[in-house]
Amino acid sequence: MTEGTSSNGSQRLKQFKKLKQSLQLGSVCLVLSAAWIAPATQVLAQQYTLNSVSIDGNVRVGDAAILTRAGIVPGQTLSAAQLNAALQRLNGSGLFESVNFDPQGNSLRITVVEFPTINRISFEGNARIDDEALAAAINSNERRVFNPSEAERDAGLIADAYANEGRLAAKVTPTIIRRSDNRVDLVFEIFEGDNIEIERLSFVGNRNYSDRRLRRVLDTKQAGFLRAFVRSDLLVADRIEFDKQLLRDFYLSRGYVDFRTNSVNAELTEERDAYFLVFDVQEGQQFRFGEITVTSDVPGAESDIYRAIAKIKPGVVYSPSLLEADIARMERQSLRDGVDFLRVEPRVTRDDQNLRLNVEYVLTRGPRIFVERIDVEGNTTTLDQVIRRQFNSVEGDPFNPREIREAAERIRALGYFENAEVNAREGSSPDQVIVDVDVVEAPTGSFSFGASFSNNDGIGFAIRFAEENFLGRGQRLALNVQTTEDSRRYGINFVEPAFLGRELAFGLRLDIAETDSSFTTYDTERFLFQPSLTFPVAENTRLQLRYTLDESEMQARSTPINGPVIGNEIAVGEQLTSSLGYELTYDTRLTGLDPNSGYLLEFGQDFAGLGGDAQFIKTTGRIVGQTKVLSEEVTLRATLEGGALSWSGGTNRAVDRFLLNTNIIRGFEPGGIGPRDLTTGGEDPLGGNLYVAARFEAEFPLGLPEEYGITGGLFYDVGNLWDLSDVNVAGGNIVGEGGSFRHVIGFAILWNTPVGPLRFNFTDALVKEDFDRDQTFELTLSTSF
Incomplete structure (x- = not known):
């Protein structure tokens, strides 16, 4: 036999052996399959004809309800699979x-053990969150059926509530105590754990703004030595998400359109009692x-006219x-134009080379859709008219989505509601829209007791009751009682913001004051x-018209003896002043083009002589500018x-x-500068008919951790008070009537404490009179508690 023949024979032998093994294995599998399929076929084929069904163990749930939930009808025939589905x-x-099925011939016996009812729900181990708040957070209720799965979910809700308080290690265990009549007491055993604070809050990737500046943007704060009073230094996941949006808004309003937060990383400290929180940001370039x-x-909408309305100028830092604001002005102009x-x-088109954003306002005709009606729901206290007057459009007006969004913001800004949702939906036809307003009322009244201290007025106390939504009409009412060592004041202030249904605020002020x-x-x-x-008379301008009835009296003390000027004015007794006045205010701080700069202009006059004992014109003005x-x-x-006082009748008194x-010029006592009668040894400040003052101040960080709330300030004040025209100065030893400018420099420490703002002023009068x-x-110091 040749070598090739031997090789071929060997290969055929191997193939035969494999085929034999395969046939043997197939025979075994066939036998096993037949043995397996036979009983399965018998089980699947098993049928139950249920001529009768009995139920045991049920007390609250009736037989019919159980059969309905199971899907079983006596007399029907069910397979084993259908019977198992009914059990499930x-x-x-x-x-x-528990539920048990026991089929016996043509009958079925169902045995159930009902869940108990909840007799009482209680919480143990909670100190940080009271029982009422926890009960509102869970879904289980007393006198309802106890459900273990729901109790576990409620335990998770309680743990989430503690997580929002910064106690991430809180553990909640639901347990039951068996009572008679198939009742249980549900007890949530709570281990609150410790607060996990944010020890350090830092940023990565910020080049244009320091960590200190960005920390002031966030709602989350670092823990400081006043952590017992601060709740925002705890790690709360929802707050972190809100902070990311705050950062986005901050950068976008300053022209950084490509800003994004890459990640927020929280790492436990080595002691595992605090977190290091790091925001990884990418600022991008600033666009104008x-x-x-x-x-x-x-x-009817001429582009040149609407271009003149736009206030944005090329080169201004971009801000949405x-x-x-420009779009709102143009749409208001379109209403005026009909x-x-x-x-x-x-x-908006980008010019990346010059870092510019070119804007083309395209005026188009929108769809012809009208407001069918405005539905208001959820307002149990606030009247419908208070909410409706926040809309510039009424039923039948053209529908403007932007105006609806602005109205929603105005409703939220009222502060009367915990939540306010404004949505538009299709009305009775495609060209009609129904605006739904759903609100949840919030408490609007407050009662506060406060304390104050200054080295000028001493220790003082204040009681204030305020209602921002009086009788649900959107009216503001405030009652004030203020006392210090040297004064007492009682006041009532009332404001109707929409007098006669118009954008017209009616105010009423009553004050009774005593000073010594x-x-x-x-x-x-x-x-x-x-x-x-x-x-309002313009976008940033408001005008106030007022009438003032002022009855005042100067009273002598037993000591010290008054000088002749003050003595003559005391002898006048009560003097009644009746005056008409106005005040014009122009304020760009909220609507200006620069979010970091703005100014305020105020000018007012009062004309006395409409009856009463005095005739004068009193003029005041103020300009305030601020930038960062x-x-x-x-x-x-x-x-x-x-200010200037021009007197023409009655007695011109101090x-x-x-x-x-010190609110006008620092570094001097109240009445510490200006004309003075030295007849009694310099005891009588007389005031003046004319004054002017300028204050310049810089506020800056001191390098301390910002969570301490301590900043510094440098200031320079200059002021003058003079003129006693139309004042009876006979017999007095008057100095300072001609006036002179005083100059003061100073350093301030400002401490924003949780119990109130503290300000320490250290001053030196560079130029003054003897x-x-x-x-x-x-x-x-002032605070409320």
Whole structure:
């Protein structure tokens, strides 16, 4: 036999052996399959004809209800699979601890053990969150059926509530205590654990703004030595998500359109009692507005007119709020022009080379959709009209989605509601829209008891009751009682913000005040009655018209003896002043183009002589400007103010003239500068008919951890008070009537404590008069609790 023949024979032998093994294995599998299939076929084929069904163990749930839930009808024929499905339906109903089926011939016996009812729910081990708050968080209720799965879910809800309080290690265990009549007491055993604070909050990737500045943006704070009073230094997941949005809004409003938060990492400290929280951010480049254009394809809407309305100028730092403001102005102009359904679409194109965003406002005609009606629900206290007047449109007006969004923001800004949702849905036809307003009322009243201290007025107390939504009409009512060592004041303030259903605020102020200040040689009593009307005259401008009835009296003390000037004014007794006045206010701080800068202008006059004992014109004015520099770390503020009193009838008294206090010029006692009668040894500050003052201040960080809330300030004040025209100065030894400018420099420490803001002023009067009363230190504190 050749070698090739031997090789082929060997291969055929191997193939035969494999085939034999395969046949043997197939025979075994066939036998096993037949043995397996036979009984299975018998089981699947088993049928139950249930002529009778009996139920045992049920007390609360009736027989019919059990059969309905199981899907069983006596007399029907069920397979084993169908019977098993019925068993599973009863087990999954949440009504029974256990269910057992016992088929016997043509009958079925169902035995159930019902879940007990909850007799009482209690909480043990909770100190941080009270029982009422925990009971509101869970779904289980007393006198309801106990469900173990629901109790476990409730334990998770309680743990989540503690997590929101920063206690991530809290553990909750539900247990039951068996009572008679198939009742149980459900007890949640709570281990609250310790607060896990944020020891350090830092940022990675920020180049233009420091960690200190960004920490002020976030709602989450670092733990400081006043951590017992601060609740925002705890790690809360929902708060972190909110912080990410705050960062996004902060950067976007400053032109960083590509900003994003890459990640937020929380790492436990080595002691495992605090977290290091790190925000990884990417700032991108700052963009400014480039070319601003307006195009229109709507008849009656001229592009040139609407371009003039846009206030954005090229080169201004980009901010979405500025775009929104321009669009709102254009849409309001369209209403004045009688152009309905105008829509303003901003089309923004990037110029990455010059870091500019070019904006084209496209005026188009929107769909012809009308407001069918506005439905308000959920307001149990607030009247419908209070909510409806936040809308500029009424039923039948053209539908404007932007106006609806703005109305929603105005409703939320009222502060009357915990939640306010405004949504639009299709009405009775495709061209009609129904606006649904769903609100949840919030408490609007407050009662506060406060304390204050200053080295000028001493220790004081204040009681205040305020209702921001009086009788559900949106009216504001406040009752105040303020007392210090040197004064007492009682006041009532009432404001109707929509008088006669218009954008017109009616105010009423009543004040009764008594003073016995240590900085004067006389006491005063005063009654003030002042109604007013306030309304907008332009976007940033408001005008107040007021009437003032002022009855005041200067009273002598037994000691010290008054000088002749004050003595003559005391002898007048009560003097009644009746005056009409106005105040014009222009404020750009909220609606200006720069979120870090703004200014306030105020100018007012009062004309006395409408009856009463005095005739005069009193004029006051104030200008305030503020900006932030050095990456918004330093705040610069400047104030210029002045006043003039022109007297023409009655007695010009010290209580009618200007007396400067530390709010106008620091470094001096109240009434410490200006004309003075030295007849009694310099005891009588007389005030003046004219004054002017300027204050310049810089507020900056001191390098301390910002969670301490301590910043520093440098300030420079200059002021002058003079003129005693129309004042009876006969017999007095008067100094300072001609006036002179005083100059003061100072350093301030500002401490924003949880119990109130503290301010320490250290001053030095660079230029002053010999008869002035200066002070080198001032401390003020005010708080409510």
